[in-house]
Amino acid sequence: MSHAFVRYAEREFDGLCRSVCEMDDGILAVVISEGSELVGTCLRKGFPVPSKQKLATMLLQAEIVFSIARASEDFHGKARHAILRYANLDEHLFPISAEDRRMMIVSTRPEAMDAELIEKAASIAAAGKEHDKPVLEE
Numbered sequence: 001m002s003h004a005f006v007r008y009a010e011r012e013f014d015g016l017c018r019s020v021c022e023m024d025d026g027i028l029a030v031v032i033s034e035g036s037e038l039v040g041t042c043l044r045k046g047f048p049v050p051s052k053q054k055l056a057t058m059l060l061q062a063e064i065v066f067s068i069a070r071a072s073e074d075f076h077g078k079a080r081h082a083i084l085r086y087a088n089l090d091e092h093l094f095p096i097s098a099e100d101r102r103m104m105i106v107s108t109r110p111e112a113m114d115a116e117l118i119e120k121a122a123s124i125a126a127a128g129k130e131h132d133k134p135v136l137e138e
Helices: 014-021 052-070 115-132
Strands: 027-034 037-044 082-085 090-095 102-108
Touching: 014 027, 014 037, 014 102, 014 115, 027 052, 037 052, 052 082, 052 090, 052 102, 090 115, 102 115
Parallel strands: none
Antiparallel strands: 027 037, 027 102, 082 090, 090 102
16 A cells, blocks of 8 residues: 655544544545544545635535435434545545534545445544543542
8 A cells, every 4th residue: 555645734533533544545535624624634645635715615515415414314324424426536524523513534546435434434433523522530
């Protein structure tokens, strides 16, 4: 596997992003957003980086898409994962926080993630929920 990643200032969820990014060469980028802010990233070298304004728009779009999927949870059960398929890449959306404002977005080559990789990514996203749990004082 190629482990050439772009390094930026360390963020809270970079470790989770890197864990997913390292699973397969078909995974091009992993970001964790909270609203329109990044709280974690892992990008392979050569992955295009949008402007700050475009990135904020893209993160908001992902949040809206997932919120639309959640509208049918009363009928289908909890939404766990959504896929956006573009001509050049796929984006897999995984909610992290209880309010679903925090989301992991996995960008891959088209159809690079099979069911096994999706389940692994979902379990890593679920591990991110630990950050939402309050610390109990003794």
